Amino acid sequence: MPLILASDLKTHYKTRDGLLRSVDGVDLVVERGETVGLVGESGCGKSTLGKTLLRLVDPTEGRIEFKGEDITTLDQGRLRNVRKSIQMIFQDPFASLNPRHTIGEILEAPLIVHKAGNRPARRRTVAGIIAKVGLPADAINRYPHEFSGGQRQRIGIARALLLNPDLIVCDEPVSALDLSIQAQILNLLVEMKKEFGLSYLFISHDLSVVRYFCDRVLVMYLGRIVESADNETLWSDPRHPYTRALMAAVPDPSRPRQAAPLGGDLPSPSNIPSGCRFHTRCPLATQLCRVADPEFRSIKPGHQVACHVADQTN
């Protein structure tokens, strides 16, 4: 049984510009102990997908199962128990901690809400988790603004770990951090994964980080998953033209500079192109791509791609 499973998940928003199809038919599975990367450009819906899985945003259509239980329509009360098992780490360590609470208060609150032990026991838990993520013990009495970005991200990780979750959705956890701090946080996440047997859904726009950090990678474009493969396969044999363009666009000192691999901008999710949603920017687009939406199909075990011409791309 997969840890979390989403099928044909859709999250649409009504806006002034029309219906915003942020997540538009996503199937996804995260197995226990797995780190799944979710990559894509800003506006592709990857963050919304993460929040939908946590039921922080309500899905418009589709189904979410957590450990076999359908949580798509659970009410807030019963959702509370599930919430313990799925946690989230946010991108901006400045916005994700309440500036008016001390670190001790921030970390104790979830334990109070979930009635985990009496006051001394809670204090012990908090002290333990603070040490675990590499923060000094006196952090408890300090406020978030007294910490640097990297340290705040450690606090965010501590908060996510408090309730012993099974799955943590990491929404760009290192992209707001300086390069010299990123490695610290990534290593901490790996260590916590090993220690607590966690699974991660790792949302990122940074392919090199995903390359290091993930077991399996999903590439998302305009609300859909366009390619899914295990880490090794994706980097050695990317099939979707979008995946290839993303990889080519990463500046790489080891090769001479190439022309920008993709022209144009990401179309708006309120006005998704017909046919294959990537055809407006795709260098390989054919007549078929303009009219027919390609299905998400397996081209070999564990490697799926939504592209009409994926087989010819080698």
Next chain:
Amino acid sequence: MTSLLLQVENLTIGFPRAEPVRNLSFEVRAGETLAIVGESGSGKSLTALALMQLLPRAAAVISGRIIFDDRDLLGLDAREMRHLRGRDIAMIFQEPMTSLNPVMSIGRQIGEVLKAHEKLSGRAARERAIELLKLVRIPAAEKRVDDYPHQLSGGMRQRVMIAMAVACRPKLLIADEPTTALDVTIQAQVLDLLDTLRRELQMAVVLITHDLGVVAQWADRVVVMYAGRKVEQALPGELFNDPLHPYTRGLLSASPRLKHDFHYLEGPLTEISGSIVSAAGEVGCPFRPRCCQARASCGHQVPPLIAQTPDRLVACPFTSSLKAVPDAAHLSL
């Protein structure tokens, strides 16, 4: 040897309680792209603002000279500087949305820049604005010229910013993190455009960034800053093949790489411990608190820049011993 366009000598910028840029010297040659790379807190953005004489009110240049085209910018009065800004030196910023006026069409905004520096009729300004939009490769420029900033995507907005910056054909363009807010596919487009314009308009570009990948592909020379000081200067190839300063070496080895199949199952990434804040109040080498090779002598004075070649400077006296660190060491952990 191309001529020097800009020379910064011993620039120190101070706030009432701190000196975020200390004793910084570098030069920009006509027509080249110089990258200034560093993480937040390294003083790179303040340096850019100092070149434009647009420092925040609390900050001031404490000492040093900024010589542009044989004139010391620090000696110019406000009027002369205003004349220079936008015409000879132009700047683009990280966030194109907040740098554009939301209630004015982009054509008019470009026209305002032109009118500030030359006498132009409204119609002529509009014509020139359309030309400039074409120059920055905005499709359907004649239609787009009446658009407002919110109608454009992030990449397009940055193109408009670039059009405004190059409107008067400046000799020097300062680009402060021009692509940080953009996606990787758009980033490539924008940097390509900057590079093309640099050649077409024969201007020099100071590219300020935290992204070493960008540096590698778009810079002619690189200055690495740490805690307000220049710690290394090199050609990009040298920097990536043979980084000398412990900070540069640490950064390069701490970064996961796309083309290098290192995976978390094989071991942790190498870390640089601590953060840049720990440089505050250090007497000696600013990197000392985080440096694994730090010795007692590093705390006595700021290490001077040692020239290996005229274009290769490093502010660490122990670079030769550093090279003795073995390859593939982190796999053994």
Next chain:
Amino acid sequence: MSTTDFGAFPAVTGGAYAAPATSEQATAPERPAWSNVKAPDARSQPTAAVAFTNGRRALKVFLANPNALFGTAFLALVIAVALLAPVLYPDDPLSMVGKPFLWPGQDPTFPLGTDSLGRDVLAGILHGSRISLFVGLMATALSLTFGVFVGAIAGYFAGWVDDLLVRLIEIFQTLPSFVLLVVLVAIVQPSATTVTLAIAVISWPTVARLTRAEFRTIREKDFVMAARSLGFGHGRIIFREILPNALPPIIVTSSVMVATAILMESALSFMGLGDPNVVSWGSMIGTGRELVRTAWYLTALPGLAIVFTVLALNLIGDGLNDALNPRFTQDR
């Protein structure tokens, strides 16, 4: 994107600059090498400058502002006077105690003179401060409580709850507030309490709107998202997570609201709609109105008391705004 890609450079690949292996300690670093010691980066850190208004710093900014200090001092004086009035002038200020129309300074027993009925003007002003402050503070407290509650609910829950509450707010806001006030007071017996209630009824919508706007912004912040993802209940999120962050603009507004309430009470009393059994600044002006040519001090003195009190509250409001608004506090 890609802050981090360096490709297969010979010196870099394989971690050329990685942690020294055990045998390589020859270079004798004074501290552990890069290695993967948990970076103890919290130990030696001063604060990072961010837009956080912490109490002590806000107080410092406030106290450094001479206008705000003046406002605070004057308000403190008014409060002291209000508290001391029954001690200094234990008699009813409405009782006739001397010759009518004594000008200020004419008779040392009545430093500010007497009015047309021979009532002590100073006693009136001192006692009047009690009613002004009572109405100002109580009306503000009431409208704050109700306005914050409604605004918080509307802003936090959004959807139909929001629609409904916004309609309610709009109904109150479309009615001309002073006319509504006059009508309300005219319907019920005018007394300090009813006047206070009436003022609260017309001023809560402002608070509600402001609170709602703040809540709508803060609701989208990641820390609220985090609280929801941790399974916090609505009450906890509203009162413990969002409200403390929404307070600064509400505090600023409330000082101005006290001033407005004082003005409204004065206006009502001036029109004779105030509590007839107590003296207030407004009623003093009202009775002195007809004599403004012959005995202008009867209107000018309570008028000045109102002007300065309201000014003081506005100055405090400005001071609080500067102190609590992070954009101004970032002295960096």
